Amino acid sequence: MSIKGKAYIGGVFEHPIREATDQSTPQLHAECAKGALADAGLIRDDVDGYFCAGDAPGFGAMSMIDYMGLKVRHMDSTETGGSSYILHVGHAAEAIAAGKCSVALVTLAGRPRQMRGGGLGGGRAMGPSEAPEAGFENIYGGTTHNVYGMCAMRHMYEYGTTSEQLAWIKVAASHHAQWNPHALLREVVTVEEVLASPIIASPLHRLDCCVITDGGGAVIVVSPEVARSLKRPLVKIIGSAEAPKGPRGGGDLDLTFSAGAWSGPAAFAEAGVTPADIKYASIYDSFTITVLMQLEDLGFCAKGDGGRFVADGALISGIGKLPFNTDGGGLCNNHPTNRGGITKVIEAVRQLRGEAHPKVQVPSCDLAIAHGTGGFLGARHGAATLILERE
Amino acid sequence: MNDQPRPATRKIPAPAINNESRPFWDAAREGRFLIKRCRACGRAHWYPRLSCPFCFSDVTMWEASAGEGAIYTFSVMRRTDGPSYAIGYVTLDEGPAMLTNFVDCDLEALEIGQRVRLRFQETEGGPPVPVFAPA
Ligand SMILES: [Zn+2]
Numbered sequence: 001m002s003i004k005g006k007a008y009i010g011g012v013f014e015h016p017i018r019e020a021t022d023q024s025t026p027q028l029h030a031e032c033a034k035g036a037l038a039d040a041g042l043i044r045d046d047v048d049g050y051f052c053a054g055d056a057p058g059f060g061a062m063s064m065i066d067y068m069g070l071k072v073r074h075m076d077s078t079e080t081g082g083s084s085y086i087l088h089v090g091h092a093a094e095a096i097a098a099g100k101c102s103v104a105l106v107t108l109a110g111r112p113r114q115m116r117g118g119g120l121g122g123g124r125a126m127g128p129s130e131a132p133e134a135g136f137e138n139i140y141g142g143t144t145h146n147v148y149g150m151c152a153m154r155h156m157y158e159y160g161t162t163s164e165q166l167a168w169i170k171v172a173a174s175h176h177a178q179w180n181p182h183a184l185l186r187e188v189v190t191v192e193e194v195l196a197s198p199i200i201a202s203p204l205h206r207l208d209c210c211v212i213t214d215g216g217g218a219v220i221v222v223s224p225e226v227a228r229s230l231k232r233p234l235v236k237i238i239g240s241a242e243a244p245k246g247p248r249g250g251g252d253l254d255l256t257f258s259a260g261a262w263s264g265p266a267a268f269a270e271a272g273v274t275p276a277d278i279k280y281a282s283i284y285d286s287f288t289i290t291v292l293m294q295l296e297d298l299g300f301c302a303k304g305d306g307g308r309f310v311a312d313g314a315l316i317s318g319i320g321k322l323p324f325n326t327d328g329g330g331l332c333n334n335h336p337t338n339r340g341g342i343t344k345v346i347e348a349v350r351q352l353r354g355e356a357h358p359k360v361q362v363p364s365c366d367l368a369i370a371h372g373t374g375g376f377l378g379a380r381h382g383a384a385t386l387i388l389e390r391e
Numbered sequence: 392m393n394d395q396p397r398p399a400t401r402k403i404p405a406p407a408i409n410n411e412s413r414p415f416w417d418a419a420r421e422g423r424f425l426i427k428r429c430r431a432c433g434r435a436h437w438y439p440r441l442s443c444p445f446c447f448s449d450v451t452m453w454e455a456s457a458g459e460g461a462i463y464t465f466s467v468m469r470r471t472d473g474p475s476y477a478i479g480y481v482t483l484d485e486g487p488a489m490l491t492n493f494v495d496c497d498l499e500a501l502e503i504g505q506r507v508r509l510r511f512q513e514t515e516g517g518p519p520v521p522v523f524a525p526a
Contacts, residue, residue, distance in 0.1 A: 051483070059461065062424075129407070130409075132411075132438070132440065134406075134407040135406040135407040135408055135412050135416075135438075136406070136437070136438035136439075136489070136490070137438070137490045138404075138406075138407070138414070139404055139405075139406050139520050140403075140478050140490055140492050141402050141403075141468060141478055141492065142478055142490065142492060143468070145466075145468065146466040146467075146468045146478045147466075147478075149466030149468075150419055150464045150465060150466045150478065150479060151464070152466075153464045153465060153503065154463065154464035154503065155468055155505045157464070162482065198469065199467075199469050199470045200468075200469060201466045201469070202467040203466075203467070204466075204468050218505070245481075247488065248444060249434075249436035249437065249444030249445055249487060250436055250437035250438075250444075250483075250486070250489055250490075251434060251436065251444075251445060251486065251487060252462060253480060253482070253488035255463075255464055255480075291498070338466030346415075378464075379490070382433040383524055391394055
């Protein structure tokens with residue numbers, strides 16, 4: 001059994017807020033839900049499936065379902081960090097294909113800028129916990145920055161990847177962000193400016209790191225019957241896959257690839273397409289190295305060739321061979337709640353609908369990928385891949 | 392640049408200890424560094440656990456490690472609000488790679504492949520934890 005063609009994206013919404021001084025986190029979830037429902041042309045009572053992850057406050061799905069007054073017959077709060085929401089879209093497609101629901105709502109929201117030192121992700125230190133690895137790992141000052149930095153360091157060692165090549169990823173994102181009025185950082189930057197920004201966790205500079213933003217987003221996944229009843233372009237889910245990766249007992253440790261090396265090929269196989277067919281790519285960009293490794297893992301280039309692949313504007317829409325993160329991505333636009341997965345789905349849907357900003361819209365964009373890595377790239381993380389087609 | 396990392400004097404918090412890990416920490420208090428090896432498949436693993444992560448056998452035994460290995464990777468965290476420090480993975484000569492800090496060294500001179508040797512560093516109210524310095 002496959003989910004290919006069994007579900008569609010009916011509605012999406014990215015909260016325009018980046019600094020939520022006056023809103024509560026549950027309120028932001030509800031505002032995102034309302035936005036996505038309005039985009040789809042559906043109402044709350046149409047929702048019969050709900051998906052959320054670790055950012056949902058309180059008792060997770062139970063609290064949010066009760067808060068929003070949802071009446072659902074299917075729910076899922078799988079937690080894989082920032083990739084959760086890409087994975088949720090795949091799970092929603094599975095649930096719809098199995099007849100467990102027909103209108104699935106996925107929400108993400110939070111206020112990390114109001115909770116400096118608190119909240120989820122985003123420079124978060126690995127802290128005390130009952131995790132099995134806690135006593136042996138959380139003592140070493142691991143944060144998102146240095147745990148991703150370790151991957152970049154090893155990738156440079158094995159493949160000769162350079163800081164200049166990584167910088168091109170940020171440069172491409174900034175070229176796109178200049179057209180996004182909601183982007184936190186709209187200024188176009190150069191490779192030289194990225195390299196001149198201070199080192200945060202070697203070899204990563206400040207401008208290799210994503211933004212920290214409040215806000216959120218929502219996605220509505222619907223059955224084919226519901227999709228055809230909506231007055232929206234048809235965005236069909238044709239492939240999805242997920243995979244976990246960790247240090248695996250310290251045996252054969254290899255930090256030069258991510259779990260996307262497993263989820264990517266599986267999603268492409270289900271979709272029956274190849275990386276060469278993809279017109280637009282939403283690639284999780286917590287850090288520049290995240291993008292480079294995932295592009296390799298997904299098969300857009302050979303392992304180790306990522307640096308050469310992304311250089312010289314290759315990821316800039318209208319210029320390069322693979323337009324990516326045309327909203328400005330997590331590097332410039334938005335990384336709500338330190339979890340960028342949902343914005344990856346949202347911009348892919350905009351591209352497939354032809355609703356991206358005209359300056360970055362990919363012509364006749366009929367096939368897109370949304371891929372993410374959540375958690376700690378150099379330790380435990382979860383990858384999710386989604387392949388979407390304009391029908 | 393005026394932001395040369397200072398020697399790593401980051402305070403290390405007390406590690407979380409449970410019944411599964413207690414023998415490791417009891418040995419650490421005596422200056423002994425233990426790893427776990429599986430009797431069924433013969434492989435050593437890290438972090439130590441009751442069941443072998445490679446073959447899921449329950450027959451895992453504590454053994455003394457020489458505490459020597461090579462840097463697999465590292466990252467120097469530049470802090471303005473405290474001491475800079477280096478986190479990284481060491482591949483032990485016994486096989487497994489482990490997360491750790493590199494101490495008592497020039498953080499700018501760290502290199503992948505460099506030989507390092509274990510030492511124990513005091514923590515805030517807990518047993519000492521394994522860290523590494525150039526061999
Ligand atoms: Zn074994």
